[in-house]
Amino acid sequence: VAVDRKFRVSLWKFFAFGLSLSIGLYLLATEDWFLRPSTYFHGWPNMPMSQGIKLYYKIAFGNYLYAALTMWFEPKQKDFSVMLAHHCITLFLIYHSYVHGMHRVGAAILLVHEVSDPWMEIAKCCLYTGFTKAADALFATFAASFIISRTIVFPLGVVLPLWWTAVDAKGVRVPNGRSDLFNTLYVGLWILQAFHVYWSMLIVDVAAKALRTGNVNGDNRD
Numbered sequence: 001v002a003v004d005r006k007f008r009v010s011l012w013k014f015f016a017f018g019l020s021l022s023i024g025l026y027l028l029a030t031e032d033w034f035l036r037p038s039t040y041f042h043g044w045p046n047m048p049m050s051q052g053i054k055l056y057y058k059i060a061f062g063n064y065l066y067a068a069l070t071m072w073f074e075p076k077q078k079d080f081s082v083m084l085a086h087h088c089i090t091l092f093l094i095y096h097s098y099v100h101g102m103h104r105v106g107a108a109i110l111l112v113h114e115v116s117d118p119w120m121e122i123a124k125c126c127l128y129t130g131f132t133k134a135a136d137a138l139f140a141t142f143a144a145s146f147i148i149s150r151t152i153v154f155p156l157g158v159v160l161p162l163w164w165t166a167v168d169a170k171g172v173r174v175p176n177g178r179s180d181l182f183n184t185l186y187v188g189l190w191i192l193q194a195f196h197v198y199w200s201m202l203i204v205d206v207a208a209k210a211l212r213t214g215n216v217n218g219d220n221r222d
Helices: 003-029 051-073 080-099 103-114 117-128 132-165 179-213
Strands: none
Touching (some): 003 103, 080 103, 103 132, 132 179
16 A cells, blocks of 8 residues: 555544544533533433534544544555444444433543544654654654553543442432433443553554564554
8 A cells, every 4th residue: 555645544634633632622621520520410311512512522423434434445454343343333322422411421531532543643644754753752652642541541530430420419320210321331431442452452562563673663553
């Protein structure tokens, strides 16, 4: 596959992921519930959703739908099936949390999910254009941000606490009478976490090779 094609794909993804992350950071910073996970279900199922969060959801859904569709026309990678499953489950969870009023936890998870993505794509752009030292530094940034955000913050800071923070302002377990809605979200998030662990192993493998050879040779999934 021509390097210039890989470069164009990665550059487009960098701008798309970077824009979505920037919008998410800006919008969630204006929400008083963002840093208070214990309030994510207060008022359910009639929690108001700001126009900004609706916009963030639509951008995220569009990005993942685009990624899932264009995967079939991009250079195939070793983790094609895993990536496709990840995108499909993510799309379902975005829809599920949106229509069932779980948008607070959904938006927080989307933000955590996006923290590392731009770093990987800009690192690949540098690699494809011969800036190997910059690629090494950016890959290290990506590796650290991915492992921290998706194997520490995602499971321990957001998903696991949901089990005991999914209560309303009166302390009643929610969704009251609709445990299937919460369980669907919860199981889906843990499936995503399994994918995160798999990719973390690939990242560690690339990092180990980089330490042995002195540079990052490319995407380990190619």
